[in-house]
Amino acid sequence: NAGVTQTPKFQVLKTGQSMTLQCAQDMNHEYMSWYRQDPGMGLRLIHYSVGAGITDQGEVPNGYNVSRSTTEDFPLRLLSAAPSQTSVYFCASTPEWRQGWPTDTQYFGPGTRLTVL
Amino acid sequence: KNEVEQSPQNLTAQEGEFITINCSYSVGISALHWLQQHPGGGIVSLFMLSSGKKKHGRLIATINIQEKHSSLHITASHPRDSAVYICAVIQGAQKLVFGQGTRLTINP
Numbered sequence: 001n002a003g004v005t006q007t008p009k010f011q012v013l014k015t016g017q018s019m020t021l022q023c024a025q026d027m028n029h030e031y032m033s034w035y036r037q038d039p040g041m042g043l044r045l046i047h048y049s050v051g052a053g054i055t056d057q058g059e060v061p062n063g064y065n066v067s068r069s070t071t072e073d074f075p076l077r078l079l080s081a082a083p084s085q086t087s088v089y090f091c092a093s094t095p096e097w098r099q100g101w102p103t104d105t106q107y108f109g110p111g112t113r114l115t116v117l
Numbered sequence: 118k119n120e121v122e123q124s125p126q127n128l129t130a131q132e133g134e135f136i137t138i139n140c141s142y143s144v145g146i147s148a149l150h151w152l153q154q155h156p157g158g159g160i161v162s163l164f165m166l167s168s169g170k171k172k173h174g175r176l177i178a179t180i181n182i183q184e185k186h187s188s189l190h191i192t193a194s195h196p197r198d199s200a201v202y203i204c205a206v207i208q209g210a211q212k213l214v215f216g217q218g219t220r221l222t223i224n225p
Contacts, residue, residue: 090160101213102207104165
């Protein structure tokens with residue numbers, strides 16, 4: 001199993017550009033989530049999904065869109081990139097969840113380091 | 118005041134020492150996660166606790182719901198344990214909050 005994969009590993013954008021961060025898992029997990037990690041802030045939840053066709057907002061959803069058309073894929077879209085979105089982005093999946101939260105081991109992707117100029 | 122406080126923020130120890138990292142939280146929770154972030158940035162989930170104690174190899178995690186406190190212990194520490202350890206709590210059905218992490222360095 002590849003586990004959770006993310007692409008790209010690094011990306012530089014100009015303010016106003018759009019892009020999609022890709023995330024895929026091959027463990028048949030229903031629950032997938034996106035986090036951003038900023039120095040001094042810790043990890044923060046952006047969006048999550050509990051199955052194909054079902055997504056919901058986390059703590060910091062503004063400026064990001066998600067969709068879940070298949071169990072395997074959970075892309076994160078930046079509609080109009082801003083310097084405040086410079087961060088490291090992690091995707092994660094888990095086999096068990098309850099009331100919208102992971103209740104078992106989370107499997108993290110390797111991260112995408114995004115810089116917005 | 119952060120909802121999740123970890124202590125210490127930084128910890129340096131010698132190989133073989135017993136390590137304790139603490140996590141305190143201010144509101145009732147339904148579960149607590151311990152994560153390990155390697156120097157290269159990768160994150161590994163270590164434990165998920167809702168009560169009691171869990172053990173995996175040299176790692177032990179405990180939680181005291183009444184005192185709103187969890188500890189992560191490492192026995193016979195090794196340089197490969199050097200990482201940032203992160204505590205995260207699920208506050209009822211409303212919020213997932215991460216601590217800012219404890220940076221652990223184990224010297225040979």
